[in-house]
Structure formats: C-alpha cells, structure tokens
Amino acid sequence: MSNNAIISNVENDRVLVLERVFDAPRDLVFQMFKEPEHLKRWWGPKGWEIPVCTVDFRPGGVWHYCMKCVDQNLGEFYGMESWGKGVYKEIAEPEMFIYNDYFSDAEGNINESMPSTLIKMEFIDLGGKTRLVCRSEYISAEALKTVMDMGMLQGITETWNRLGELLDSLK
Numbered sequence: 001m002s003n004n005a006i007i008s009n010v011e012n013d014r015v016l017v018l019e020r021v022f023d024a025p026r027d028l029v030f031q032m033f034k035e036p037e038h039l040k041r042w043w044g045p046k047g048w049e050i051p052v053c054t055v056d057f058r059p060g061g062v063w064h065y066c067m068k069c070v071d072q073n074l075g076e077f078y079g080m081e082s083w084g085k086g087v088y089k090e091i092a093e094p095e096m097f098i099y100n101d102y103f104s105d106a107e108g109n110i111n112e113s114m115p116s117t118l119i120k121m122e123f124i125d126l127g128g129k130t131r132l133v134c135r136s137e138y139i140s141a142e143a144l145k146t147v148m149d150m151g152m153l154q155g156i157t158e159t160w161n162r163l164g165e166l167l168d169s170l171k
Helices: 026-031 036-040 072-077 141-147 152-170
Strands: 007-011 016-022 050-055 064-069 082-091 096-104 117-125 129-139
Touching: 016 141, 016 152, 026 117, 026 129, 026 152, 036 050, 036 152, 129 141, 141 152
Parallel strands: none
Antiparallel strands: 007 016, 016 129, 050 064, 064 082, 082 096, 096 117, 117 129
16 A cells, blocks of 8 residues: 555445555654644645634543635635534544544534534554554445545545645654
C-alpha cells in the first residue's frame, strides 16, 4: 500500500472501514486528533479550513468545529460552512478512541435530519509508522449511502492527505 492510499471496505451495509499507514510514530499521530491547534492545521478536505475548533478530550467531552470553504475554485461550496460535533465515549491513549459524530449548528445543536455516526479510531504501532483504522458505523445502509453520495470518501482522502503532509513537516 502506498503511503497515501486509503483502503476502504463496507461491512454489513452500514459500517465503513478506512485504513491508511502514516510514516510517523503512533504517539504523534494520536496527538493530531486530540488538540485543537493541530486539528485546525489539517482537518477537512482541500480548500476548507477550521475557523472554530474546541476539544474537551475525555469521555463525555465534546469536540465542536466549523469547516469553511475558502477556495474560490470549489464553486458553489465557496463560503459554505459545515458544523460538526463529536461526543467522546471511550479513550485509551494512544491506542484508540470512540466517539459519536453529528452534523450540528454553531451552537452545537445536533441536526437530526442528517445521519450520525459511531466512530472508532484505532492507532496501530508499526515501529515508527502508524496504521490508522477508522471504523464508522451508521444507523442504516441508507445513512451510509447518504454520506457516501455527499462525497465523504473523497473528503476523508483529502483530509488524511493533509494530515500526512503535516506529519511529514513535523519530522
């Protein structure tokens, strides 16, 4: 698998599993997910930035953020904001964390009309490299199809590419 290839597969019609190997130690990769100053540098697809990001990294804590499209080349998306909210359920640093992921508004109110996701992020130590495994469980096959149709796979690929570039720059 090349350094920036994502392997994806669907289990049970409603679970999407994404994997990628990063050329960085596990502790560093884990850090990128728990601190707002790191997340602001890589989270979101190409052409989007994170003007708002708060993280309370503990079980029951909330991650609330806004992605804003700042690239005029992205046409109708330019200027658009997308708010998200994660609620952490379980954390075992640096091996994994589990959270519920929601679409939300600026106040953190959950958008019930959009599918929520139960996400498990697993960080596997490969001796100086890290295999990241993201397991996203949706309420139904339709919910998974909804986010796939929204371009989620391309968004995750671009997001993880940005993470890879940041990790490379920190070496």
